[in-house]
Each structure stands twice: as C-alpha cells, then as structure tokens.
Amino acid sequence: MNTPLSRRTALQAAGATVLAAGLSGGLSATAAHADDAPAAPKLVTYPRPADMPTNTSFKVRVRTAPDGDWQTLDIWRPQLEEINPTTGSGKVLNTSMVYFDFQGSVEIEVTYLKGGTTKARIRPDSLGITPELLGDTLRFTLDEPRDVVVQINDEIFDCLHVITNHIDPNPPAADDPDVIYFGPGTHTVTGNVLTVPSGKTVYLAGGAVLKAQVFFKNVEKAALTGHGMLSAGPGGILCEGSKNIRVEDVIIMNPNGYAGTFGMSENVHVKKARSFSSKGNGDGFDVFSSTGIVFDGCFMRNSDDCFAIYCHRWDYYGDTRDITIQNCTLWADVAHPVNVGTHGNTDAPETLENLVIKNIDVLDHREPQMNYQGCIALNPGDSNLIKNVRIEDVRIEDFRWGQVIYMKVMFNPKYNTSVGRGIEDVYVKNLSYTGTHANPSLFLGYDADHAIKDVTFENLVINGLVVADSMKKPTWYYTTDAIQWFYNEHVTNLKFLTTAEAEAAAAS
Numbered sequence: 449m450n451t452p453l454s455r456r457t458a459l460q461a462a463g464a465t466v467l468a469a470g471l472s473g474g475l476s477a478t479a480a481h482a483d484d485a486p487a488a489p490k491l492v493t494y495p496r497p498a499d500m501p502t503n504t505s506f507k508v509r510v511r512t513a514p515d516g517d518w519q520t521l522d523i524w525r526p527q528l529e530e531i532n533p534t535t536g537s538g539k540v541l542n543t544s545m546v547y548f549d550f551q552g553s554v555e556i557e558v559t560y561l562k563g564g565t566t567k568a569r570i571r572p573d574s575l576g577i578t579p580e581l582l583g584d585t586l587r588f589t590l591d592e593p594r595d596v597v598v599q600i601n602d603e604i605f606d607c608l609h610v611i612t613n614h615i616d617p618n619p620p621a622a623d624d625p626d627v628i629y630f631g632p633g634t635h636t637v638t639g640n641v642l643t644v645p646s647g648k649t650v651y652l653a654g655g656a657v658l659k660a661q662v663f664f665k666n667v668e669k670a671a672l673t674g675h676g677m678l679s680a681g682p683g684g685i686l687c688e689g690s691k692n693i694r695v696e697d698v699i700i701m702n703p704n705g706y707a708g709t710f711g712m713s714e715n716v717h718v719k720k721a722r723s724f725s726s727k728g729n730g731d732g733f734d735v736f737s738s739t740g741i742v743f744d745g746c747f748m749r750n751s752d753d754c755f756a757i758y759c760h761r762w763d764y765y766g767d768t769r770d771i772t773i774q775n776c777t778l779w780a781d782v783a784h785p786v787n788v789g790t791h792g793n794t795d796a797p798e799t800l801e802n803l804v805i806k807n808i809d810v811l812d813h814r815e816p817q818m819n820y821q822g823c824i825a826l827n828p829g830d831s832n833l834i835k836n837v838r839i840e841d842v843r844i845e846d847f848r849w850g851q852v853i854y855m856k857v858m859f860n861p862k863y864n865t866s867v868g869r870g871i872e873d874v875y876v877k878n879l880s881y882t883g884t885h886a887n888p889s890l891f892l893g894y895d896a897d898h899a900i901k902d903v904t905f906e907n908l909v910i911n912g913l914v915v916a917d918s919m920k921k922p923t924w925y926y927t928t929d930a931i932q933w934f935y936n937e938h939v940t941n942l943k944f945l946t947t948a949e950a951e952a953a954a955a956s
Contacts (some may be wrong), residue, residue, distance in 0.1 A: 461795035489516065489552030490615055496522035500679070503544040505562055506598075506608050510546075513553035513589055521546040525956025526724035527702050528605055528781050529751035533816035536560040538751070538782075540726045547699065549654065549675060550593065558608060559585045560600045571597045572809035573882075574776055574843050595722065595747035595777060597811065602847070604812070605826045611722055611747065613675050613697055614799075616925050630656040640681055644670045652676025652698055658894040664713075677701050684723070688764075689705075693720055702726060707750070711736040711764040723754075723786060730782070731756055735771060736764035736791070737798070742772045749779040753787040759800055759832055760793035772804045779811040779826045784825045788837075790858075792830030794866040799834055806840045807950050813847035821887065823847065828868025829858045835872040839879060848884025852910075853879070855903070857894040857938075871900045877950075880909040893938025900939040906950040933954035 489512035496502060503525040504917060509518045511675040524545040529538045549552075558568075558579075565584040571578040575594065579586040586598070593612040600607065622629040626648055632655030635800060644650055646667040652658055656676030664670055664687040678698060680682045685703035687693055707723035710716055710733070723732045723746070730751035735741050736758050748754035754874045755778070759768050778785035780791040792798045810823045823844050828834045844852055851950045853876070859867035870893070880910040893899040908915040910931045917927050935942055945953070 465752055470554075489513070489554075490550060491516065491519065491554060492549040492615055492654065493519050493521055494548065494632065494675070496524055497632075497657055498814070499634055500657055501525040503542050505560065505606050506544050506675070507559040507561060508546045508608065508610075509557040509707065510548060510550075510554050512550070513555045518557070521548060521864050524701070526609065526749070528724065528749065529726040529728075529730065530605070530814070531782055531816065534642075538726075538728065538801035539606040543605050543607060543609065543724075545609040545611060545724070547613070547675070549613045549615045550590075551615050552588065552636065553589055553591045554612075555587060555589050556584060556610065557587050558598050558908060562606075565600050567601060569599045571599065571603075571845065571870075572843070573648060573845055574809055582770040595924045597779070609724075609747075609749070610903070611699065611915055613720070619653070619674075620649065625888035627651050629653070629656050630655050632676075634659065635710060636660060636698075644672070646670055647914040649673060652678070657948045661686055664688070664889055666690060666692050668692050671695065674698060678703070680704065684708050685710075687711070687716060689713065691715055693717075694720070697721070703730070705729065706731040706734050707748075709736070710734070710738050710741055711762075712766060713738045713741070715740040716742070718743045718746065720747075722747045723750060725750045725752070734758065735768060736761050737768055738771075739768070740770045743774070743776060744772070745775045748785075749781065751782045752780075753784045754778040754780050755786045756790075757786075757788045757800065757803065758791040759789075759798035760830070761791040765796075765798075766795060767798045768800045770802045772806070773808065774804065774806040775808075777809045777811060778823075780813050780815070780823075783815050783820050784822055785810045786824045787820075787822075788824075788826050789828035789832050789834050789868065790830070790860070790863055792828070792832035792868070794831045794864075797831035797833070800828070800834045801836045803817075803834075803837045805842065807835075807841045808843070810842065810847070812845070813850040818887075819858075821850040822889070823850065825854040825856075826871050826874070827854070827856050827858050827860075828871060829860055829864035829866070831866045831869055833869040833872070834874075837871075837874040839874070839876040841878045842876075842880070842882075844879070844881040846885055848885060851887050851889045852881045852891045855939075856890065856892040857898045857900060858892075859894065867894050867898050870898050872902055874903040875906070876904065876908065877906040878909075879905065882911055889933040891935035891939045891942065893936060895938055898938070900935075900942075902941045903939070904943045904945065904950075906945045907947045908944060914946060915944050917944045918946070918949065919944075 479647040652674035654675035684700035685708035
C-alpha cells in the first residue's frame with residue numbers, strides 16, 4: 449500500500465495492536481517499553497508482513513530464560529550472492545533471519561527442518577557459545593542482545609541469522625511533529641525515496657517494512673531509527689552534504705545498490721545497523737569525502753565490500769578523515785569485509801587519514817580475484833594517500849577465499865587514472881587468524897616514490913603462532929616467511945613485535 453505520511457495516527461494504532469500481540473507474559477505495549485529494573489525479563493517479537501517472503505529451512509522459538517512461555521518467530525528471507533570464478537556470473541541464494549528484542553536472558557531453540565543435522569555452530573566464535581544439540585534441534589542462551597549466525601553442517605547460505613535488540617525504553621509517539629513514523633506492516637512512498645528534512649527522525653517500528661530509500665540531502669540533526677526494516681529500495685540510505693546524522697538499529701534488506709552511501713558529510717553515527725545484500729555492487733556502507741563517521745555494532749553480510757572508505761568519486765570531493773569502524777561483525781560473500789582507498793581525485797590529490805578499525809569479527813571473505821582480496825585492504829589509487837591507520841582487536845575466522853590483510857599502492861586501470869601516493873603509519877595490534885584457506889598476504893609498494901612506510905604489527909597471531917621479528921627462524925629468513933606473507937622492495941620499516949616488546953619500546 450502507499451501510506452501518506454499524514455496517516456500517523458492510524459499507523460500508531462496498528463503498531464500498538466501488533467506490538468501487544470508480540471509481548472510475552474501478557475504485557476501491554478506500554479508495560480513492555482517501561483523502564484523497569486533489569487531483573488524483570490521481557491521479550492518482544494514482531495510479525496512478518498504477509499507480502500514479505502519467508503524461508504522454510506528452520507523453525508525458531510524463543511522464551512525468556514529459564515522458563516518463560518515459548519514464542520515461535522516468523523522467518524524472514526534475506527538473499528545472498530555467490531560468484532562463479534569460471535564464468536563470473538552471480539548466483540542468488542536464499543537464507544533465513546529472525547529478529548526480536550529482549551531484556552534479561554533468552555533461550556533460543558532452532559530446528560533444522562531439512563534434517564540430517566550432525567553439528568551446529570554459533571558464530572562469531574569469539575562469543576564462545578556452544579549450543580546443546582538434540583538431533584535436528586539445538587538450544588542456546590543469550591544473556592544480552594547479540595547478532596549471531598547459526599550454521600548447521602557448515603552450510604554457508606542455508607543458515608540462520610539471529611538479530612536482537614534491547615527493548616526500546618522510549619519509542620517516539622507516532623503523532624510527534626518531529627517524527628516520520630511507520631508502524632508494523634509494509635509501506636511505500638511516492639517515487640520510492642523518502643527525503644528527510646533537518647531536525648526530523650524517521651522511525652521504523654518493529655515489524656515495519658519501508659520499501660524506499662531514506663535520503664538525507666544537505667540537512668542537519670536528522671535521524672533514521674527503530675527496529676524495523678528498509679527493503680528493496682534503490683539503495684538503503686543516501687546521505688549527502690549533511691551533518692549530525694544518526695542511524696540506529698534498522699535492518700537493510702536486499703537494496704538495489706549500497707546499503708548506505710555517505711558523501712561529503714560530517715559527524716554521522718551509525719549504530720547497530722544491519723545489512724544483507726545480493727545484487728551486483730551490493731556494498732554495505734560506503735564513505736566518500738567525509739569526516740567524523742562512526743560505524744558501531746553493525747552486522748553486515750554483503751555481496752560486495754561490507755565497508756568501503758574512499759575519497760572523491762562521482763560528485764563527491766575532498767579528503768576523508770576520522771573514520772571509525774568498531775564492534776562490528778562482517779561477512780563478505782564477495783570482495784572485502786573492509787576496503788580502503790580505491791577512489792580519489794588525480795587532478796587535486798586527496799588524503800584518507802585517521803582511520804580506526806577496532807573490535808571486529810570477520811566471519812567470511814570470498815574473492816577469487818587477487819586484486820580485490822584482503823579481509824582488510826588498504827589500496828590507495830587515484831593519487832590518494834592513506835595515513836594514520838589503527839587496526840586493533842580483529843578476529844578473523846577461517847574464510848573461503850582471499851587474504852588476511854592486503855596493502856597495495858595501486859594503479860588499477862579499471863578504476864584509477866593515476867597511482868596512489870602511498871600508505872604511511874599503520875599500526876596493527878591483536879590481529880588473529882585461525883584457519884587454512886588464506887592466500888599469502890601481500891604488501892606491495894608501487895615504486896620508491898609511491899611506497900608503503902612505517903607499518904607495525906603488535907601481537908599478530910596466525911593459527912596460534914605469535915609472529916615477531918625476534919621469533920626463532922633462520923637468520924636469513926624474513927619474518928614474513930614464517931607465515932608465507934610477502935612484501936616487496938618498496939615497503940620500508942615493516943615491524944613485527946610481541947606485546948612485551950612494544951611496551952618496552954614505548955617505555956624507553
């Protein structure tokens with residue numbers, strides 16, 4: 449249906465009715481959102497609109513732990529993509545997702561309806577969740593909201609994504625004049641683009657699906673929030689020339705393009721947004737010529753780069769600086785979990801600086817093309833200079849195809865009109881990889897004038913081995929030989945330190 453924005457009162461009534469139906473223990477919608485003591489467990493579930501597709505591989509139930517009433521969750525159907533390395537064609541595959549809100553602890557029961565279950569895994573592995581497996585049914589507990597993937601028999605696509613939120617203690621009123629409110633159900637807007645004025649908040653209530661792009665154009669102090677979903681728009685979020693923008697909690701499902709584009713914008717905070725994509729060029733969040741952008745707590749499963757950080761492209765111009773990606777879980781079915789530096793301005797060279805990548809779980813990376821590998825890739829082209837990068841506490845699980853980390857000062861004729869200026873001052877602390885599928889990581893300066901300088905790894909751990917220049921090895925070996933990585937003659941001052949060595953150096 450086409451829902452005019454003036455129909456807020458009707459949407460509010462619909463939202464209250466559906467929300468009340470999803471509350472455990474007979475709570476009213478008002479009671480469920482009250483600011484109660486943490487000791488009172490609560491659970492809020494949301495129905496899937498009938499016109500949204502489902503998947504039939506799983507049955508999922510949830511209850512407040514340890515003995516609340518079970519509620520059966522509706523299954524949503526994200527779509528994902530796998531590239532054929534022989535033909536280059538992409539195959540779209542269905543997967544499953546559930547989502548809900550809770551306070552306290554919850555027990556989740558997952559039944560694999562196809563049968564034949566021999567093992568189950570809850571990812572990220574760093575959470576240390578071991579499910580109880582009873583035939584084709586498994587159970588596990590969450591003590592706080594987490595986004596996890598349930599894999600049966602190592603299935604990559606036929607798996608279950610569990611998205612959870614804290615219960616919103618203060619949802620906006622649907623008749624708030626500063627709120628553009630969408631209640632549960634499916635909604636469209638004229639032209640499939642919702643343009644947000646300054647000072648306004650677009651709120652997607654749980655169970656709401658907005659089939660449109662949300663557009664911030666030259667505005668300030670605007671937001672997109674709520675536990676609902678953007679689905680199949682021309683692109684999930686477009687933010688251009690805007691300041692002080694907030695995005696929180698929304699799910700972006702199968703957009704026709706990037707999940708979010710942030711161009712020539714300042715002070716944007718994206719918290720606990722989630723993205724699934726299967727279309728070509730299906731990036732997650734891309735940044736162009738912007739300053740002060742923070743991505744915090746996001747779950748991204750994309751058919752291209754999960755995060756891409758650039759300077760100039762299209763009508764966006766200027767340096768990119770002060771970018772933070774933290775507390776995120778990344779799964780790239782195509783290309784990179786994090787890609788930095790490809791696009792810039794040959795005529796007026798730009799700088800990409802002050803990038804922080806911190807507390808990240810990389811669940812997968814699959815890219816047949818050597819030029820586009822790397823769970824984290826620093827690839828300056830178009831006369832870009834990348835400098836002052838801090839990468840810390842990154843846990844990389846075994847992936848299908850690619851490299852752990854890739855640094856290349858590049859000239860890629862497909863995208864670039866000049867070689868990048870270089871990479872400088874990169875500090876990587878507590879990066880770990882556990883697995884057997886990684887190709888050698890490569891560090892490639894272009895020439896002496898377009899080089900990689902001053903890169904330090906502290907406590908790099910590859911399959912349990914702490915990699916350091918001081919490690920036991922033949923004296924004529926490079927440190928990188930121990931893990932089959934490679935750097936060329938245009939890489940200078942590349943160091944590998946233990947934590948103790950780094951602390952001693954800092955104290956001296």
